[in-house]
Amino acid sequence: VANRPLLTLTTDFGLADPYVAAMKGAILQHCPAAEIVDISHQVPSHHIVSGAFVLANAAPYFPPNTVHVVVVDPGVGTDRAVLVAQFGDQLYVFPDNGIITFVKESQPLQNMVQITKFNLLGIENPSNTFQGRDIFAPLAGYIFSGKPISKLGSIPAQYTLLDLPHPQAEEGKMTGRVIHVDHFGNLITNITLDHIHECWKNPDAANLEISCQGRRVGPLQTTYSQAESNQPISLINSMGLVELAINQGRFCDAYDAGIDAEVSILQVSAAE
Amino acid sequence: VANRPLLTLTTDFGLADPYVAAMKGAILQHCPAAEIVDISHQVPSHHIVSGAFVLANAAPYFPPNTVHVVVVDPGVGTDRAVLVAQFGDQLYVFPDNGIITFVKESQPLQNMVQITKFNLLGIENPSNTFQGRDIFAPLAGYIFSGKPISKLGSIPAQYTLLDLPHPQAEEGKMTGRVIHVDHFGNLITNITLDHIHECWKNPDAANLEISCQGRRVGPLQTTYSQAESNQPISLINSMGLVELAINQGRFCDAYDAGIDAEVSILQVSAAE
Amino acid sequence: VANRPLLTLTTDFGLADPYVAAMKGAILQHCPAAEIVDISHQVPSHHIVSGAFVLANAAPYFPPNTVHVVVVDPGVGTDRAVLVAQFGDQLYVFPDNGIITFVKESQPLQNMVQITKFNLLGIENPSNTFQGRDIFAPLAGYIFSGKPISKLGSIPAQYTLLDLPHPQAEEGKMTGRVIHVDHFGNLITNITLDHIHECWKNPDAANLEISCQGRRVGPLQTTYSQAESNQPISLINSMGLVELAINQGRFCDAYDAGIDAEVSILQVSAAE
Numbered sequence: 001v002a003n004r005p006l007l008t009l010t011t012d013f014g015l016a017d018p019y020v021a022a023m024k025g026a027i028l029q030h031c032p033a034a035e036i037v038d039i040s041h042q043v044p045s046h047h048i049v050s051g052a053f054v055l056a057n058a059a060p061y062f063p064p065n066t067v068h069v070v071v072v073d074p075g076v077g078t079d080r081a082v083l084v085a086q087f088g089d090q091l092y093v094f095p096d097n098g099i100i101t102f103v104k105e106s107q108p109l110q111n112m113v114q115i116t117k118f119n120l121l122g123i124e125n126p127s128n129t130f131q132g133r134d135i136f137a138p139l140a141g142y143i144f145s146g147k148p149i150s151k152l153g154s155i156p157a158q159y160t161l162l163d164l165p166h167p168q169a170e171e172g173k174m175t176g177r178v179i180h181v182d183h184f185g186n187l188i189t190n191i192t193l194d195h196i197h198e199c200w201k202n203p204d205a206a207n208l209e210i211s212c213q214g215r216r217v218g219p220l221q222t223t224y225s226q227a228e229s230n231q232p233i234s235l236i237n238s239m240g241l242v243e244l245a246i247n248q249g250r251f252c253d254a255y256d257a258g259i260d261a262e263v264s265i266l267q268v269s270a271a272e
Numbered sequence: 273v274a275n276r277p278l279l280t281l282t283t284d285f286g287l288a289d290p291y292v293a294a295m296k297g298a299i300l301q302h303c304p305a306a307e308i309v310d311i312s313h314q315v316p317s318h319h320i321v322s323g324a325f326v327l328a329n330a331a332p333y334f335p336p337n338t339v340h341v342v343v344v345d346p347g348v349g350t351d352r353a354v355l356v357a358q359f360g361d362q363l364y365v366f367p368d369n370g371i372i373t374f375v376k377e378s379q380p381l382q383n384m385v386q387i388t389k390f391n392l393l394g395i396e397n398p399s400n401t402f403q404g405r406d407i408f409a410p411l412a413g414y415i416f417s418g419k420p421i422s423k424l425g426s427i428p429a430q431y432t433l434l435d436l437p438h439p440q441a442e443e444g445k446m447t448g449r450v451i452h453v454d455h456f457g458n459l460i461t462n463i464t465l466d467h468i469h470e471c472w473k474n475p476d477a478a479n480l481e482i483s484c485q486g487r488r489v490g491p492l493q494t495t496y497s498q499a500e501s502n503q504p505i506s507l508i509n510s511m512g513l514v515e516l517a518i519n520q521g522r523f524c525d526a527y528d529a530g531i532d533a534e535v536s537i538l539q540v541s542a543a544e
Numbered sequence: 545v546a547n548r549p550l551l552t553l554t555t556d557f558g559l560a561d562p563y564v565a566a567m568k569g570a571i572l573q574h575c576p577a578a579e580i581v582d583i584s585h586q587v588p589s590h591h592i593v594s595g596a597f598v599l600a601n602a603a604p605y606f607p608p609n610t611v612h613v614v615v616v617d618p619g620v621g622t623d624r625a626v627l628v629a630q631f632g633d634q635l636y637v638f639p640d641n642g643i644i645t646f647v648k649e650s651q652p653l654q655n656m657v658q659i660t661k662f663n664l665l666g667i668e669n670p671s672n673t674f675q676g677r678d679i680f681a682p683l684a685g686y687i688f689s690g691k692p693i694s695k696l697g698s699i700p701a702q703y704t705l706l707d708l709p710h711p712q713a714e715e716g717k718m719t720g721r722v723i724h725v726d727h728f729g730n731l732i733t734n735i736t737l738d739h740i741h742e743c744w745k746n747p748d749a750a751n752l753e754i755s756c757q758g759r760r761v762g763p764l765q766t767t768y769s770q771a772e773s774n775q776p777i778s779l780i781n782s783m784g785l786v787e788l789a790i791n792q793g794r795f796c797d798a799y800d801a802g803i804d805a806e807v808s809i810l811q812v813s814a815a816e
Contacts, residue, residue, distance in 0.1 A: 284727075285727060286726075286727030287559075287582075287584060287585070287586050288584055288586035288587075288598075288726075288727055289584070289598065289724075289726045289727050290583065290584070290597075290598045290599075290600075290601035290602035290783075291726075291727075292584075293552065293581065293582065293583040293584065293598075293602035293603075293605075294601060294602045294605045295605075296581050296606075297581075297602060297603070297604075297605030297606035297607070297610075298605050300550065300581075300606060300607050301605065301606070301607050304547045304548075304550075304607055305548075308581070317727070317728050317792075318792045346768075346769075346792050347769060348767065348768065348769070349766070349767025349768060349769050349770075350767075350769045399781075399782035400766050400767035400779075401767055401768060401779065401781050401782050401787075402781070402782030405605065405782065406782070
C-alpha cells in the first residue's frame with residue numbers, strides 16, 4: 001500500500017462545535033487522499049504553552065513527512081505570521097506565537113518559510129476569525145500537492161519562542177516547575193534526566209529525594225507500581241521528564257498542586 | 273488515489289460509551305472502504321436544535337458526495353420516518369425530526385426519499401433502541417454500494433422543519449437570539465449579514481451598536497483581536513452570523529448569557 | 545478496494561494529553577497502512593470493569609480480523625503478562641488484568657499467546673510507564689506484518705478473568721446490579737434476557753415489574769418512547785441487557801442511582 005498523505009491536527013477548538021469538522025472537510029476538499037489524525041482538540045483555550053507541550057510529545061512519534069497543523073491561535077486576524085517549518089523529518093504548519101517552542105528543543109530545524117503569497121493558495125475572502133478552515137487547510141493541501149513551499153514566501157528574519165523558566169540548581173538542590181497536569185492527575189515537570197546529570201555526576205536515583213511545594217514525595221523510581229496503591233511516587237516518565245504520581249490515584253488532588261507548582265530534588269546521603 | 277467513500281457522523285452519543293464505535297464497526301462491516309470522519313458526538317442529549325446547528329456549519333465544507341449520517345434521535349423506536357436527502361452536492365441520512373432545518377436554509381434540496389423497504393437493507397431484528405447501529409449503518413452501506421436509493425422508498429409528502437424564531441426589525445432596531453454557545457464561551461446569534469442589509473441599506477458597521485440583554489457590547493467589528501485582551505467584541509463570524517466574544521475570555525460568563533439570550537442592534541448616528 | 549489493516553484503540557488516556565496521538569503515531573510508524581478507529585479513550589482511569597464493558601459492546605461489530613488494542617493498564621511496569629488472543633473472528637491485544645472478561649462471555653476463544661520474546665518486536669529501551677506506545681504499538685505492527693504470533697511466546701497456563709457478581713434468582717424474584725451508567729444517564733444492568741428465561745418460562749414482559757433500589761420503575765418494555773417524556777422505563781437494550789431509562793431525561797439523577805445499584809425483577813399476576 002502506498003503511503004497516504006498523513007496530517008495531524010492540534011487545536012483548542014474542543015469537540016462539541018462544528019469547527020474541527022469544518023476544518024477536516026476543507027482539508028479533504030483540497031486533498032481527498034489525506035489521512036487526518038487528531039493529536040488533541042482539548043488544548044485549554046488560547047493556552048499556547050499547553051499546546052506546545054502536547055504537540056512536542058506526540059508529533060515526533062509519527063512517520064517521516066507527516067504534516068502537523070497547529071491552530072492554537074489567540075492572535076487570529078492580527079498580523080502574526082503563518083509559518084511552515086521542517087523540524088527533524090516532519091513538517092509543521094503553525095501561527096508564529098511560540099507554539100513550536102518544545103518541538104524546537106528536541107528536533108533540529110531544517111528550514112522555515114513565512115507564508116506571504118496567500119493568493120497562490122487560491123483562497124477567496126478568507127475569514128478573519130477561522131483561519132484554520134480558510135488558510136491552514138488549503139495550505140496543507142498545497143503542501144501535499146508537492147509544489148515547493150518556498151514559492152509561498154521567504155525565510156523569516158526571526159520567529160517566536162516562549163520564554164519559559166528552566167530548572168535552577170544551587171547548593172546541591174535543583175528546583176523546577178510543573179508544566180502539565182495530565183488526565184490521570186499526574187504532574188509533569190520541566191526537569192529532564194539531562195538536568196539531573198548536569199547537577200550530579202552519576203546520581204544514584206535512590207538517593208535523590210523529590211518534594212512538591214515543600215512536601216515530601218520520595219526517591220526517584222522507574223514505574224508507577226513501585227508505589228503501593230494510593231501512595232505517591234516520582235519517576236522519569238516516557239517523555240524523559242520528572243513526573244509525580246499517585247499509584248492509581250490523583251497526585252494533583254492529593255497534594256493540591258498544579259501548573260507552576262515548585263518541585264525540588266535534593267541528594268541525600270546514601271547512609272541516611 | 274481514487275476517492276474513498278466519505279461519511280461523517282453527528283450524534284449525541286458522547287465518547288465514553290461503546291455506541292459510536294459499535295456504529296463505526298457496523299458501517300465498516302457494510303462498507304470496508306469507508307472513510308469515517310466525526311462531525312461531533314457531543315451534541316447535548318436529545319437536543320435537535322444544537323445538532324442541526326453543528327451539522328449545517330460543518331457538512332457543507334466536505335467534498336461532494338459525502339454522506340452525512342445524523343443520529344440525534346429522541347424519537348428512536350417510534351414511527352418517525354428515516355429520510356435520505358440530497359442538499360447541494362451532498363447526501364444526508366437522518367431521522368425526520370427537524371435536524372435538517374439549518375442545512376435546508378443554506379443548501380438547495382435536490383431530492384428526498386423516505387425509507388420504507390428496510391428489508392432491502394438485509395437487516396434482521398434491528399434494535400428498537402439503537403437504530404444508529406442497526407439501521408443507519410447498513411443504510412449508509414447500501415448508499416455506498418451504488419444501488420439506487422429510490423428503490424428503498426418514495427418521496428415523502430412532507431418533512432419536519434423546526435419552527436425557530438427569526439430576528440425581528442422594528443423602528444430601526446433589530447432583535448435576535450443566541451442559538452449556540454461555543455467552546456470558547458462565544459455567543460452565536462441567529463442574525464445574519466443579510467438580515468442587517470435588509471434592515472439598513474449600506475450600513476456602516478462602525479455605527480451599528482450591539483447589546484446583549486440590554487448591556488452594551490460595542491460596534492460591529494471584524495476579528496477578535498480588535499478588542500483589547502479581556503474586552504468584549506461583536507463581529508460577523510466565519511458562519512456569517514453575528515457573534516459576541518471576549519478577546520481571550522468567555523463572553524457567556526462575563527455577561528451571564530446563554531442560549532436564547534436577546535441580542536439587539538441599533539444604528540447610532542455617525543456624529544455620536 | 546482491498547481491505548486495510550483495521551485496528552481499534554480502547555484506553556483510559558483521555559483526549560487532552562499527547563498519549564493517544566503518540567500511540568497512533570507509533571502504530572503508523574510500524575504499519576503505515578493501518579486504519580485506526582477509537583473505541584473510547586474515556587474509560588474511567590484504571591477502571592478495568594468499565595473498559596471491559598465498553599470493549600465487549602463495541603468490538604464484535606467490527607469486520608473479521610480487526611485488531612483491538614486495549615490499554616487500560618494500572619499494572620504497567622509490573623510483571624503482568626501481555627496477551628494476544630483470538631475471540632470469534634477478531635484479535636485482541638491486552639494486558640492480563642481481566643479486561644477481556646466480557647468479550648470472553650460472548651465470543652469463543654480460538655487461541656491465545658503470552659508475549660515473551662519482546663526482542664522480536666525490535667523494541668529498544670521501552671518505557672516502563674507508557675507501554676501502549678512502546679510495546680502495544682509495535683506488537684500491532686508485528687501482527688499486521690503477517691508474521692506468526694506464535695513465534696512471540698507460548699500459550700499461557702491461565703489468564704485473568706474478573707470475578708463479577710451474577711444475577712441471583714430466588715422465590716420468583718431476580719436481583720441484579722448496575723454495571724454501567726451511560727452518557728444519557730441510563731443504567732445498564734448485568735441481567736440478560738437469558739437470565740429472565742432461566743427464571744421464568746415464557747415470561748410475559750408486561751407482567752415483569754422492575755424496581756431500582758426498592759423504587760418502582762414499571763413493566764419491561766421495548767423502547768424509550770413507550771414512556772411519556774420524563775417518565776421512567778425499563779427495557780432490554782441493544783446489548784441484550786436490562787436497562788433503566790427516563791425518556792429524554794436522566795435516570796441516574798432521578799433515582800439517585802449508579803454503578804452497583806440493586807435492580808430487581810418480580811413477576812406480578814396478570815390479574816393485578
